Amino acid sequence: MNSDFGEKLITWYQKNKRHLPWRDSQVPYNIWLSEIILQQTRVNQGLAYYHRFVNAYPNVFVLAAASSDEIYHLWQGLGYYNRADNLMKTAKIIARQYNGKFPEDFEVLKTFPGIGDYTAAAVASLAFGKKQPVVDGNVYRVLSRIFGVETPINTTKGKKEFTTMAFRLMADYAPADFNQALMEFGALHCVPRHPDCETCIFRDSCFAQSVGRQSDFPVKKPKAAVGRRYYYYFVIQLRNHEEMYLYLNKRTSRSIWRNLYDFPSVETAVAMNSPLDSIREAQNKNLFGKYSVSFGTPSPAYEQQLTHLKVSACFIPVFIKEPFDDETKKSLLLVQKNQLINYPVPRLIARYLQDQNMTK
Ligand code: SF4
Numbered sequence: 001m002n003s004d005f006g007e008k009l010i011t012w013y014q015k016n017k018r019h020l021p022w023r024d025s026q027v028p029y030n031i032w033l034s035e036i037i038l039q040q041t042r043v044n045q046g047l048a049y050y051h052r053f054v055n056a057y058p059n060v061f062v063l064a065a066a067s068s069d070e071i072y073h074l075w076q077g078l079g080y081y082n083r084a085d086n087l088m089k090t091a092k093i094i095a096r097q098y099n100g101k102f103p104e105d106f107e108v109l110k111t112f113p114g115i116g117d118y119t120a121a122a123v124a125s126l127a128f129g130k131k132q133p134v135v136d137g138n139v140y141r142v143l144s145r146i147f148g149v150e151t152p153i154n155t156t157k158g159k160k161e162f163t164t165m166a167f168r169l170m171a172d173y174a175p176a177d178f179n180q181a182l183m184e185f186g187a188l189h190c191v192p193r194h195p196d197c198e199t200c201i202f203r204d205s206c207f208a209q210s211v212g213r214q215s216d217f218p219v220k221k222p223k224a225a226v227g228r229r230y231y232y233y234f235v236i237q238l239r240n241h242e243e244m245y246l247y248l249n250k251r252t253s254r255s256i257w258r259n260l261y262d263f264p265s266v267e268t269a270v271a272m273n274s275p276l277d278s279i280r281e282a283q284n285k286n287l288f289g290k291y292s293v294s295f296g297t298p299s300p301a302y303e304q305q306l307t308h309l310k311v312s313a314c315f316i317p318v319f320i321k322e323p324f325d326d327e328t329k330k331s332l333l334l335v336q337k338n339q340l341i342n343y344p345v346p347r348l349i350a351r352y353l354q355d356q357n358m359t360k
Helices: 002-016 021-025 028-040 043-056 060-065 068-075 082-097 117-128 137-147 156-169 175-188 207-211 275-284 337-342 347-355
Strands: 227-240 243-250 265-268 302-305 309-320 333-336
Touching (some): 021 028, 021 043, 028 043, 028 082, 028 117, 043 068, 068 082, 117 175, 137 156, 137 175, 137 207, 227 275, 243 337, 265 275, 275 309, 309 347, 333 337
Parallel strands (some): 227 309
Antiparallel strands (some): 227 243, 243 333, 302 309
């Protein structure tokens, strides 16, 4: 099956592959950049971001010299901002310690921030032709279905087993072609729902197809329950002549959205009975100091699903007549409304600002 498998797969790939800009380049920087962007993002969405980044930062030196606000701003909408953090850290290491040249070795690549087994294997094989299998969600699905492997893919044992299998299967082929063909086959043909088994090149040898259990593969161990978090945001607004200003908060905690901007808030693990309770809580926390404030109508709930957390936010407009003094302001930034667009914010806040016409 081994040689037959690779042969069929690569022939299929040559006929059906999508033309993606990083595929033809073989430039390690472009491959690394595309892989970081695509880590939790679909190709269609990631493509626009890839072009944006390559245009703004054509090489690792330019990227390493960019400010974090600039990069966060370009990253906005992609989510999982720790990828942007790691992108900056790795760019600086490659630019300063490696003279701008990505190392070829899989084990060395893995030592850089944000580069795990998958990304290291992708850079090593696609850019440098190293025999290193790239095992992503598509690969798990294709191999588990064809060979009927029921080891859960989100376990160490599963990862090892699938990597070993892919390594064995790729033996006789160019690593870049084999890896891309296997991923592309999962992305386009052996898709999660309704795989096209009728016209499949592996139809006669596929275990899942022979027993009609395509949707049972790949097997995953159940995950821990998803948590909830509620934010009551105080959108503090100051009108000065014709201009409107708002107070923004730069998030520094490691929990979620680090280095993005939001509003002063009260945060809870369970929903409050009403936004009035959050106003009382904000006053207890001395969020508005000695200042006289008035409140607008709270927004409906805005929700965002993160990996292990569902976040719900209610926005409460707060009107003030004079700027806060340093004691009340603390680290908040007073930002003119038409400058808000320059501050990277979580997706749920971007939606609120858009609904309020505050991003123009
Ligand atoms: S026969 Fe169906 S399940 Fe099996 S590899 Fe082909 S598309 Fe996937």
